[in-house]
Amino acid sequence: MSSAKPPVLAVRDLVVVRGGVPVVRRVTLEVGTSEVMAIVGPNGSGKTSMLEAVSGVVKASGGSVALHGSDITRASRRRRSRLGLGHVRQGRAVFSDLSVEENLRVAARDTDPAYEMFPELRARSGTPARELSGGEQQMLVLARTLIARPSCLLIDEISLGLAPTVVRRLTGAVKEAARAGAAVLLVEQYTSVALDVADVVSVLVRGETVLSERADVLREDPRELQRAYMGAAADAAGK
Amino acid sequence: MIRSLAASLGSGAAYALFGVCIVLVYRLTGTLNFAITAVGAVGAFTMLVLVETGTAIVAAAAVAVAMGAAIGALMGTLFATWFRDSERLTRSTVTIAVLLGLLAAGFRVFGDNPRVARPFFGGRFEEIAGVRVTYDTAMAVLVALAVGTAASLVMHRTRVGIRLRAMAEDPVTAEVDGVPVGGLTVAVWGVSGAIAALGAILVGPSRPAAFAPLVFLLLPGLAAALAGRFSRVWTTLGTGFVIAFLEAHSGRFSDISRYRGTIPFLFILGLLLWQRRAESWDDAR
Numbered sequence: 381m382s383s384a385k386p387p388v389l390a391v392r393d394l395v396v397v398r399g400g401v402p403v404v405r406r407v408t409l410e411v412g413t414s415e416v417m418a419i420v421g422p423n424g425s426g427k428t429s430m431l432e433a434v435s436g437v438v439k440a441s442g443g444s445v446a447l448h449g450s451d452i453t454r455a456s457r458r459r460r461s462r463l464g465l466g467h468v469r470q471g472r473a474v475f476s477d478l479s480v481e482e483n484l485r486v487a488a489r490d491t492d493p494a495y496e497m498f499p500e501l502r503a504r505s506g507t508p509a510r511e512l513s514g515g516e517q518q519m520l521v522l523a524r525t526l527i528a529r530p531s532c533l534l535i536d537e538i539s540l541g542l543a544p545t546v547v548r549r550l551t552g553a554v555k556e557a558a559r560a561g562a563a564v565l566l567v568e569q570y571t572s573v574a575l576d577v578a579d580v581v582s583v584l585v586r587g588e589t590v591l592s593e594r595a596d597v598l599r600e601d602p603r604e605l606q607r608a609y610m611g612a613a614a615d616a617a618g619k
Numbered sequence: 620m621i622r623s624l625a626a627s628l629g630s631g632a633a634y635a636l637f638g639v640c641i642v643l644v645y646r647l648t649g650t651l652n653f654a655i656t657a658v659g660a661v662g663a664f665t666m667l668v669l670v671e672t673g674t675a676i677v678a679a680a681a682v683a684v685a686m687g688a689a690i691g692a693l694m695g696t697l698f699a700t701w702f703r704d705s706e707r708l709t710r711s712t713v714t715i716a717v718l719l720g721l722l723a724a725g726f727r728v729f730g731d732n733p734r735v736a737r738p739f740f741g742g743r744f745e746e747i748a749g750v751r752v753t754y755d756t757a758m759a760v761l762v763a764l765a766v767g768t769a770a771s772l773v774m775h776r777t778r779v780g781i782r783l784r785a786m787a788e789d790p791v792t793a794e795v796d797g798v799p800v801g802g803l804t805v806a807v808w809g810v811s812g813a814i815a816a817l818g819a820i821l822v823g824p825s826r827p828a829a830f831a832p833l834v835f836l837l838l839p840g841l842a843a844a845l846a847g848r849f850s851r852v853w854t855t856l857g858t859g860f861v862i863a864f865l866e867a868h869s870g871r872f873s874d875i876s877r878y879r880g881t882i883p884f885l886f887i888l889g890l891l892l893w894q895r896r897a898e899s900w901d902d903a904r
Binding site for chain 2: 482485489
């Protein structure tokens with residue numbers, strides 16, 4: 381879990397309560413420079429709530445979040461963004477009435493890096509985002525977040541409902557961002573995607589971390605991951 | 620008819636400006652601002668008081684517009700902090716409370732006697748096609764057109780406008796992407812307050828009014844905004860002028876002239892029925 385480098389993102393004993401129910405329970409993690417951490421777990425395990433508490437979309441009910449050593453637990457979403465936090469939200473969060481170019485300009489004045497990342501977006505720069513395919517929309521959201529050059533990138537379910545070729549393009553861009561120095565915290569439902577892109581994989585079950593291990597170890601022997609994940613899925617099904 | 624048109628231009632510009640204020644605030648912050656004309660009326664009456672005490676008319680107008688902007692910005696701050704995550708209905712209801720508060724305060728401070736505003740250009744006029752058009756009226760029309768053009772250009776040609784539209788669509792994602800949602804919300808309310816004060820000032824010379832009747836120019840403003848579906852600036856502007864023309868023209872028919880105050884209501888009713896026509900016809904089939 382820990383990195384040799386000082387952590388870009390440090391989450392300590394994070395608690396998130398929604399509708400009176402704790403959905404994240406004392407989660408602790410660290411992500412360092414150029415490190416990719418994937419959080420996997422079944423639906424309802426608290427993955428999205430955890431990311432949203434880190435970016436300020438929901439309030440943390442307990443614990444702390446620090447970015448580059450600064451406590452941002454009570455900071456506004458805008459301040460977190462200015463400090464270098466980027467968040468690709470779940471569900472292809474494009475601004476549907478805005479064109480591709482306008483979507484990109486929300487985040488940065490210089491939009492060329494986005495078109496270099498995903499050249500197919502250039503041909504559709506004047507098209508309203510609602511008219512893009514699902515894959516193009518996810519490319520647009522990821523590109524919009526990356527051109528703001530975040531030092532810490534949160535990504536929620538990047539592969540959801542997309543073809544494997546598109547997922548490879550997206551994860552390629554994520555790896556490139558990490559190589560350029562970004563710390564990446566990725567939430568995924570598919571362990572294959574998580575193992576492909578991450579340095580460290582954690583399994584979240586009912587809001588608690590039940591496993592955290594280096595991805596190369598889990599790639600060698602995925603049984604522990606399968607046990608944790610399948611146990612979680614069985615738990616969820618039996619709930 | 621041309622005479623009615625000329626007579627309606629001053630009021631039309633004011634209705635258009637009030638309508639544009641309602642559209643801007645609704646489209647960008649999701650709040651139907653019922654207090655907009657009250658904000659404008661406070662600005663306009665501040666100007667009248669200042670002029671009565673000897674302040675130059677242009678300086679008094681500048682203070683009035685600044686007053687409208689300040690009240691608007693205060694309301695924006697209220698909504699950006701206390702009602703940030705509230706439902707649209709809640710936020711819109713709060714503006715009714717603000718309307719009533721401003722109405723009571725304005726009534727107490729400014730009284731209920733109708734006041735006549737001094738014209739900016741000393742009553743000079745040009746005759747166009749046999750119709751007298753004052754310089755003040757021409758200025759009111761030009762200001763309305765300039766505000767419409769500026770609003771369209773800012774919304775579609777500038778980065779601030781793009782960020783405003785993003786904020787209107789999904790404020791949480793916009794803020795996560797670095798858009799200063801709180802600051803922009805305050806700015807939108809402030810600008811709309813300034814425009815409302817401008818509208819109330821411009822209608823003054825052509826339409827003497829007490830504080831409360833000026834506030835109730837909200838109705839034609841709402842009717843214009845409704846015609847623009849609370850999103851289209853130019854449709855709203857145009858409808859403001861159309862409503863004023865219908866009011867002025869109905870004054871030429873003695874049988875109906877006393878009912879011309881109902882025109883905005885009839886316009887709203889007619890528009891709502893027209894917009895629901897498809898559903899009604901489908902049901903009838």
